[in-house]
Amino acid sequence: MKIATWNVNSLKVRLPHLLDWLAATQTDVVCLQELKCEDKSFPVAELEEAGYQAAFNGQKTYNGVAILSRKETCGEMTDVQQNIPGFADEQRRIIAATVKDVRVISAYFPNGQAVGSEKFEYKLRWLNALTDWLRDEIALHPRLVLAGDYNIAPEDRDVTPEWHDEIHVSVPERDAFKGLIGLGMTDAFRMFEQPAKLYSWWDYRMMAFRRNVGLRIDHLLVTPPLVELVRSCVIDKAPRKLERPSDHAPVIVELA
DNA sequence: ATGTCGATCGCTGATCGA
Numbered sequence: 001m002k003i004a005t006w007n008v009n010s011l012k013v014r015l016p017h018l019l020d021w022l023a024a025t026q027t028d029v030v031c032l033q034e035l036k037c038e039d040k041s042f043p044v045a046e047l048e049e050a051g052y053q054a055a056f057n058g059q060k061t062y063n064g065v066a067i068l069s070r071k072e073t074c075g076e077m078t079d080v081q082q083n084i085p086g087f088a089d090e091q092r093r094i095i096a097a098t099v100k101d102v103r104v105i106s107a108y109f110p111n112g113q114a115v116g117s118e119k120f121e122y123k124l125r126w127l128n129a130l131t132d133w134l135r136d137e138i139a140l141h142p143r144l145v146l147a148g149d150y151n152i153a154p155e156d157r158d159v160t161p162e163w164h165d166e167i168h169v170s171v172p173e174r175d176a177f178k179g180l181i182g183l184g185m186t187d188a189f190r191m192f193e194q195p196a197k198l199y200s201w202w203d204y205r206m207m208a209f210r211r212n213v214g215l216r217i218d219h220l221l222v223t224p225p226l227v228e229l230v231r232s233c234v235i236d237k238a239p240r241k242l243e244r245p246s247d248h249a250p251v252i253v254e255l256a
Numbered sequence: 257a258t259g260t261c262g263a264t265c266g267c268t269g270a271t272c273g274a
Binding site for chain 1: 259262272273274
């Protein structure tokens with residue numbers, strides 16, 4: 001079973017890339033972020049045609065998340081949940097669903113803009129709420145994947161070396177990431193030896209992709225019962241090389 | 257450091273968020 005996370009930065013614009021990628025990789029479960037589309041505009045029919053069921057939590061202009069599951073291999077998704085229970089939030093950043101016997105969460109963590117800003121404070125509050133909720137969610141669903149754009153680069157090796165104490169790499173953000181690890185989760189990517197300087201996001205500006213100036217901020221965290229099933233975890237840079245790409249590359253974990 | 261995108265409002269460009 002292959003589970004991926006991909007911040008598409010507008011589902012409308014990236015739909016052709018997504019459909020090509022689904023056909024090429026046959027990924028079973030895809031967690032999408034930054035749909036930037038309302039639920040009424042979600043391309044249900046196109047994805048159905050490609051063999052995928054979709055659960056989504058969208059809004060106009062900003063945010064928006066979805067989970068796609070390949071019907072042939074996964075059957076029906078169940079127990080769909082939107083947003084963090086008990087955390088009042090206008091922003092659509094979370095969707096969870098059970099696919100076969102795995103609880104899957106697609107999460108778009110707040111960007112935070114700049115350390116110390118109001119948006120940064122919101123990011124930390126959101127991270128607290130997520131962590132509290134996940135503790136319960138893991139107790140209910142021991143086989144769980146937290147997939148998404150975390151907007152946090154956990155370690156210095158996940159970052160172009162010039163970045164220090166800025167947004168995405170600051171100590172409070174990394175402490176929050178460690179808090180998720182503290183729930184017993186494992187970063188699937190770091191279970192394996194990986195090439196150096198492998199990132200999942202590159203700024204559109206300053207030829208960042210060509211210069212490989214980027215961050216590893218898209219992650220798949222798995223709970224202990226899934227750790228032993230993880231066979232690989234890779235970042236697929238191919239879609240980032242296409243015309244009109246998302247600024248993020250998909251990350252894929254393969255479970256036995 | 258900000259040179260790029262994408263969406264919106266509402267008009268063919270400015271503004272915002274990332």
